[in-house]
Amino acid sequence: MKKILILSLGFVLFGSCEIDDLNKIDLLNLDTGAYMRTISPTAANMAFLKTELGTASLTFTVEAVDPDRGAQFGSYDLAVEFRDRTASNGNNSVALKNLKSIAPTGFTTDPTSGYLRGTFTISSAEIMTALGVTTDKVSVGDSFDVFATLVTKDGRKYSDKNTDPDILGGAFYNSPFYYRLNIK
Numbered sequence: 001m002k003k004i005l006i007l008s009l010g011f012v013l014f015g016s017c018e019i020d021d022l023n024k025i026d027l028l029n030l031d032t033g034a035y036m037r038t039i040s041p042t043a044a045n046m047a048f049l050k051t052e053l054g055t056a057s058l059t060f061t062v063e064a065v066d067p068d069r070g071a072q073f074g075s076y077d078l079a080v081e082f083r084d085r086t087a088s089n090g091n092n093s094v095a096l097k098n099l100k101s102i103a104p105t106g107f108t109t110d111p112t113s114g115y116l117r118g119t120f121t122i123s124s125a126e127i128m129t130a131l132g133v134t135t136d137k138v139s140v141g142d143s144f145d146v147f148a149t150l151v152t153k154d155g156r157k158y159s160d161k162n163t164d165p166d167i168l169g170g171a172f173y174n175s176p177f178y179y180r181l182n183i184k
Helices: 002-022 124-131
Strands: 035-040 057-065 073-083 094-102 116-123 143-152 178-183
Touching: 035 143, 057 073, 073 116, 073 124, 094 116, 094 124, 116 124, 124 143
Parallel strands: none
Antiparallel strands: 035 057, 057 116, 073 094, 073 143, 143 178
C-alpha cells in the first residue's frame, strides 16, 4: 500500500510539471495597446455656460501613453454629438460628426513623465459649426459629447469601445476617451 501511495504521488508531481510548459505566453510577440491620459481638466470643469456659448472654449492637456513613450502615437481623433435633453424646444439632437484630428507634431516630450504631452482647445463655436447647431437650439441641461480615438502609426484604434475599464477610469490612467460638455 505504501508503494502505491508513493507511486501515485510521483505521477501527480511529474504530471504537473509538464502542464506548466504547455501554457507559456510568447512575451516577444505580445500585442500591447495605447491610451491618452487626460492631465486636465477634471470632469467637474467640463461645461459651457449658455450665456457665453458663442465664445466659450475648453482647453485639454493629454499625454500619449504607449510602450515606446508615445513613439507609436499616430493621431488623436475627436468626434462630437449634440444631446438635446430639454423637451421644451423639441428634439434638436445631432448624431456623431468628426470634429478634428490632432497629429503628434502638436505634442512634446514632458520632462517629468517622459511621454508625449499636448494641450489643445475646443471652442463651442467649432463644435456647433461641426454639428450645424445654432445657439437658439441649445438649452441649459443639453450637452455636447466628445468621443476620442487614439490611432497608432500602424492603424490600430483605441476608444471607449475597446478599452479596459481600468484604463477608462481612475485617477492614474484617467483615459475615458469620452468627455461630456454640459450646458449650464
